[in-house]
Amino acid sequence: MNKNYIIPNEWSIIEEVFDTENVKASESLFSIGNGAMGQRANFEEDYSGETLQGSYIGGIYYPDKTRVGWWKNGYPEYFAKVLNAPSWIGIHIQINNTNLDLNSCNVSNFRRELNMKEGWLSRSFNATLQTGEEIRVEAKRLISIELNEVGAIEYSIKAINFSGEITFSPYLDAGIVNEDSNYNEYFWETLNIVEGENKGAIYSKTLKTEFHVATAMQISLELNNEKVSVSHETNVQEKSLTYTYKLNVSEGDTATIYKYGSYVSSLNYKNSELIEASLSNVQKATELGFEDLLKLQKQSWAEIWKTSDIIIEGDIKAQQGIRFNIFQLNQTYLGTDARLNIGPKGFTGEKYGGSTYWDTEAYCIPFYMATKDSNVAKNLLLYRYNQLDKAIENAEKLGFKNGAALYPMVTMNGEECHNEWEITFEEIHRNGAMIYGIYNYVNYTQDFEYIPKFGLEVIIAVARFWHQRANFSADKNKYVILGVTGPNEYENNINNNFYTNYLAKWCIEYAIDCLNKVKHNYSEDFNRVIVKTKLAKTETDKWMNVADNMYFPFSEEHNVYLQQDGFLDKELIPVADLPKSERPINQKWSWDRILRSCYIKQADVLQGMYLFEDKFSKEELERHFDFYEPITVHESSLSPCVHSILAASIDRMPKAYEQYVRTSRLDLDDYNHEVDEGCHITSMAGTWMSIVQGFGGMRVRENGILSFNPQIPEQWKSFSFTINFRNQTLKVQVNQTEITFELDGASDLQIKVNDKTITVTPNNLVTV
Amino acid sequence: MNKNYIIPNEWSIIEEVFDTENVKASESLFSIGNGAMGQRANFEEDYSGETLQGSYIGGIYYPDKTRVGWWKNGYPEYFAKVLNAPSWIGIHIQINNTNLDLNSCNVSNFRRELNMKEGWLSRSFNATLQTGEEIRVEAKRLISIELNEVGAIEYSIKAINFSGEITFSPYLDAGIVNEDSNYNEYFWETLNIVEGENKGAIYSKTLKTEFHVATAMQISLELNNEKVSVSHETNVQEKSLTYTYKLNVSEGDTATIYKYGSYVSSLNYKNSELIEASLSNVQKATELGFEDLLKLQKQSWAEIWKTSDIIIEGDIKAQQGIRFNIFQLNQTYLGTDARLNIGPKGFTGEKYGGSTYWDTEAYCIPFYMATKDSNVAKNLLLYRYNQLDKAIENAEKLGFKNGAALYPMVTMNGEECHNEWEITFEEIHRNGAMIYGIYNYVNYTQDFEYIPKFGLEVIIAVARFWHQRANFSADKNKYVILGVTGPNEYENNINNNFYTNYLAKWCIEYAIDCLNKVKHNYSEDFNRVIVKTKLAKTETDKWMNVADNMYFPFSEEHNVYLQQDGFLDKELIPVADLPKSERPINQKWSWDRILRSCYIKQADVLQGMYLFEDKFSKEELERHFDFYEPITVHESSLSPCVHSILAASIDRMPKAYEQYVRTSRLDLDDYNHEVDEGCHITSMAGTWMSIVQGFGGMRVRENGILSFNPQIPEQWKSFSFTINFRNQTLKVQVNQTEITFELDGASDLQIKVNDKTITVTPNNLVTV
DSSP states (O other): OOOOOSBOOSSEEEEOSOOGGGHHHHHHHTOEEOSSEEEOOOOSSOOOSSOOOOEEETTOEEEEEOOOSSOOTTOOSEEEEEOOOOBOOOEEEEETTEEOOGGGSEEEEEEEEEETTTTEEEEEEEEEOTTSOEEEEEEEEEEOSSSTTEEEEEEEEEESSOOEEEEEEEEEEOOOOOTTOTTOOOOEEEEEEEEOSSEEEEEEEETTTOOEEEEEEEEEEEETTEEEOOOOEEEEOSSEEEEEEEEEEOTTOEEEEEEEEEEEETTTSOGGGHHHHHHHHHHHHHHHHHHHHHHHHHHHHHHHHHTTOEEEESOHHHHHHHHHHHHHHHHHOOSSOTTOOOOTTTTSOOTTOSSBOTHIIIIIHHHHHHHSOHHHHHHHHHHHHTTHHHHHHHHHHTTOOTTOOOOOSSBSSSSOOOOOHHHHTTOTTHHHHHHHHHHHHHHHHOOTTHIIIIIHHHHHHHHHHHHHHOEEETTTTEEEOOSBOOSOTTSOSBSOOHHHHHHHHHHHHHHHHHHHHHHHHOHHHHHHHHHHHTOOHHHHHHHHHHHHTBOOOEETTTTEEOSSTTGGGSOOOOGGGSOGGGOSHHHHSOHHHHHHSSOBSSOSHHHHHHHTGGGSOHHHHHHHHHHHGGGBOOOSTTHHHHHHHHHHHTTOHHHHHHHHHHHHTTTTTTTTSOGGGOOOOHHHHHHHHIIIIIISOOEEOTTOOEEEOOOOOTTOSEEEEEEEETTEEEEEEEESSOEEEEEESSSOEEEEETTEEEEEOBTOEEEO | OOOOOSBOOSSEEEEOSOOGGGHHHHHHHTOEEOSSEEEOOOOSSOOOSSOOOOEEETTOEEEEEOOOSSOOTTOOSEEEEEOOOOBOOOEEEEETTEEOOGGGSEEEEEEEEEETTTTEEEEEEEEEOTTSOEEEEEEEEEEOSSSTTEEEEEEEEEESSOOEEEEEEEEEEOOOOOTTOTTOOOOEEEEEEEEOSSEEEEEEEETTTOOEEEEEEEEEEEETTEEEOOOOEEEEETTEEEEEEEEEEOTTOEEEEEEEEEEEETTTSOGGGHHHHHHHHHHHHHHHOHHHHHHHHHHHHHHHHHTTOEEEESOHHHHHHHHHHHHHHHHHOOSSOTTOOOOTTTTSOOTTOSSBOTHIIIIIHHHHHHHSOHHHHHHHHHHHHTTHHHHHHHHHHTTOOTTOOOOOSSBSSSSOOOOOHHHHTTOTTHHHHHHHHHHHHHHHHOOTTHIIIIIHHHHHHHHHHHHHHOEEETTTTEEEOOSBOOSOTTSOSBSOOHHHHHHHHHHHHHHHHHHHHHHHHOHHHHHHHHHHHTOOHHHHHHHHHHHHTBOOOEETTTTEEOSSTTGGGSOOOOGGGSOGGGOSHHHHSOHHHHHHSSOBSSOSHHHHHHHTGGGSOHHHHHHHHHHHGGGBOOOSTTHHHHHHHHHHHTTOHHHHHHHHHHHHTTTTTTTTSOGGGOOOOHHHHHHHHIIIIIISOOEEOTTOOEEEOOOOOTTOSEEEEEEEETTEEEEEEEESSOEEEEEESSSOEEEEETTEEEEEOBTOEEEO
């Protein structure tokens, strides 16, 4: 554990000491968002210390010219970057003409709270300026879920020991940059700045992509809780608009500014409507007022928590951890806009670029599927369906033919925007995740119709890819897949990665299975797809030949599948024997040393066994867990959750609990030394899975039956979670002695609990 | 073959058609240099078409900030770039106020010649301007070997069809850039511009490295071969100095400008002396005059050719090819300055950066050792000896300990300046080449004393590296070397590369052998080195354990050593079956496809068999050649020469000849589609080897005995070469029926010819 300053609390993230060392970490942790936009918890007032400014609008990106050391054929020309957008939160503050800057005054009674139950961020502190004036500041901020183009700030200053002048200068700033710009270029151009009485807007567009965005603000002021009308000076600069309000205060007075902000973009409006729409939004927000916006926000979050909360009794840090994960996931993506996806940093940072990784299919779909209406998961699948043509183009660039598709490693619009050959070209297992996501969705929802209507085309294109990507090894008399990177990115360009080979074989088998089902039950769709894809029986026979004869590296000595060919040439030294000073190895070791070591970044063989648990016996799983987990460094955020789930399924509760704590508090305790750059959003879905699938033992198998094998860590008194299952809501509560089910719906539900089938009837508690 | 415009000629490179498509290629091919400096064959007059301007000073480099997509620990912060230096060759030319620019006028009777026998470049053409004036231009240029800081231009214009004004505006230009600058930065700062009567200088320094350089010019003019005195206008700009001379001519007159240029640098002078030194150089050159400089140049080149020429009768293209190779090598490096080395593009382009690759040890040392005094080869070894501390630091950065050294992949000053993990960190076989270079030198010169005095420390540090880099595989019960890139860079991060493992084993065995010899014969040096390196018997025992138990991948089925583990999983499709449209694969295929294909970029297993020919039987070599050559694409310039030599040694003369033509005319015929970026200088030493070691069958084994097994391609009438062997000069002439030896020296020489020992006495022809 590397940071330890967050105060444990059931519903809130709290810090109580102002420490400049933690500012960037807290900017990430206290981020707020509403699925459509979000922002880091940057201070409203000026701050001259280290900070990463960030305010982001979902779906607005910039294709930054790719930077490489050496160009390889097939690299994308441009890398889609998450864009820091023109900011509306800033308020310069002066006390008797001295600037307020927490980096240069004495700060006490500092407290920051991110209230996850109600969806707001507050900050309060006393500040004594170098000129002697002491003030008390109380600030609160929210990004509205209900009015999803609106945010609001309430910012109060009490004059503790002086009478004089408080100056508020709220501003809009379009002169923002991305820290990760490859060539230090500006990504935005300011087109227009509109002034008005207490309100204004900046109209800008992104270069190249030409997204148009209007950013608006509207201001109102209070003195000692009474509305005051103060005229403002206006300062229009090339890329900013600032209004300056001066208030005379006496000792003990409190001056408050309300700043309402709005983003609207050309994703949702005609360009010509944008300025007006943004101004209308802030007008509406001002009319509602901060208190009413806050009320709406509480309602919205109450709705969200109703179907997604997890309660843990007896372990406040675990409770805080899981709610933080669920909260951030909902801040990032609410499933209301099918054009959006779940970026790995959400709206908490700009790192990694792109918004869509295989994380969506492998980690996020189970969470959204079980906590929201099934349309949300379907939207995530359709996102890939809509990008199939680009995935086929992408595969063509790499020499594949005949409609084979390779989905990008990272994307915003379907085009690949990642450029390390060992990832971009070789981490092809992602293609299997696309299919696993469909399989998972169909099992959970039993919406098989998705396959004939949409999924089958994707399934065929991916099967074609695997068929072409494998080659026959005369030496092994089997099909092999050479030159890949598995989920364990601490190995590159390896041969016969177990996980990749397994997925490839499974994808082909699933394709054949789907083709057969569609042929029999949806003949019209079948014919349409066959014509469109020009698929012939001779081709599927060739696929099956590859699947039937796929090679898997296996060690007779250890009785385990090997992660890749030659794995046993490595020195197998357990992570426990590595000096602490050498960890994390990705920060301490050179790349070649990592590669030739036995250390595994994240589950790889075990990831496969996690996805296809039915195909392996418990003894097999135990053997593989005992072989691989001790050499796994878990330096990917996606690792601990899978290991927690697997450990629970083989009754290793201490290990399951250890890995649960790590996944759920990864960012809160900054295990990976990088939370200042943003939170790990997608792995938060893994945290949710480690409760529901891990301790809850929830599974939905191909036959569609829901089952539970609950276990509870000894540290906990009880835990409970709620899932949306085929339009009914099932609450599961587990304590040390019993399991209780409560169904909110219209019809009985047959579930399996610890291998026995039971019936749960609506609105009755069933205890096992 | 891809370009075919160079006119075959025994001693000259000639082009006779002006084609804008060939300008950049010719700029490379017609480059001139003197080992200390050199330049591309850029036109003196303005040229608005595509061009790569380049003028380079040996040892002057710039540490350009490294550009990467994703940073890996251990990457160098800076990448040493070969620097385009302030240019002195430019002359703006106006005819009746119209600019001369071959890109915008009619050009006829164009001819360019690089005279390799005498060391000069000429160009002549008729040009008709858009305004109708026709001129005849005759230009000649040289970089003096004798006055190695001086170059000279003679540039004549005849007024064919007009009377009027010819304006010469010779200039110095410090506003030059490197095309390969990572961040479009200027590398030079102009410090001072000095004007004078017909002469001037620009004093500049490189940023960061602070090399100081003065670039000077001096001008004289003639009209119809009579000296004329014309006063000049002076134009001083921020980074340039231009003198303008106007001459009135009548139809039929010839106006000639002589421009003398000089570079002097802080490598050889105090900063305060530089301007004066450069001006004194051009003064001296002007006093000598162009004709005398040309005479000196002819003498210098006659000296060089005396000990390095190769004559081929009956195949003019082969003759032109080999002389071009020998000529360019001598233009790049003459062995007179131990601080310099042999850059892969010499002074013909800026690509690749750095000046020193393993090419020096593996390819260039044999050439320089046999064509120059043995001090030249020794200087090349000392260059590495002097950089041992930095090689140890480099290894420490990658986690090695206890004085292990890893020599950089690319360097200017001993520090690594390459940053692709698969090369920088993994292409470690280069470390073995350092030792092979020593071994080769000692065998050839019998200067064993080099080892106790210098070489042993390098040999120990490299043995330590291999010992630490190998690890014990419990699975194989052998030592393995994981995660490397071999000479065949079309495979990355492979395990147990035959070449690398073989070199590692050999380096350790050679280290033990040298330690024993030094202990017995140079005990004082032995003790000094043992104290300095803290070497103990227990350590060398561990080394030997690794060497004795090194693993080599071998196929029983094919009866060949495998290039790496798992090689036989690939589909082995001969290059001959690849469609032409897909070649070169490095321009047509994505990187992953290249990696998983069977195609080999350059000799790898065969490179090992080439270096250690004695250890393998002819049958073994044949088997390996037949297995690997058909899947080798030779897309490295270093590949054809080795294959030519090996083919000759197994009596495959057609293949040997084919590969000889490819290596010798690689640039002249632009096999690799990239000559516009510069010539492949280091592989030119390989071309020399393919005659001397290949067709000549020359070897010097550990016992120091010189042997020959000559064979002659059926296309040739005869060939001859000359070598410097332990201070005597031996000329070897081979024709279809006999071999003749002629010794220029003081004492008899015993040599082996086709396994028989014969005696050659000085100044007597011996025919076998």
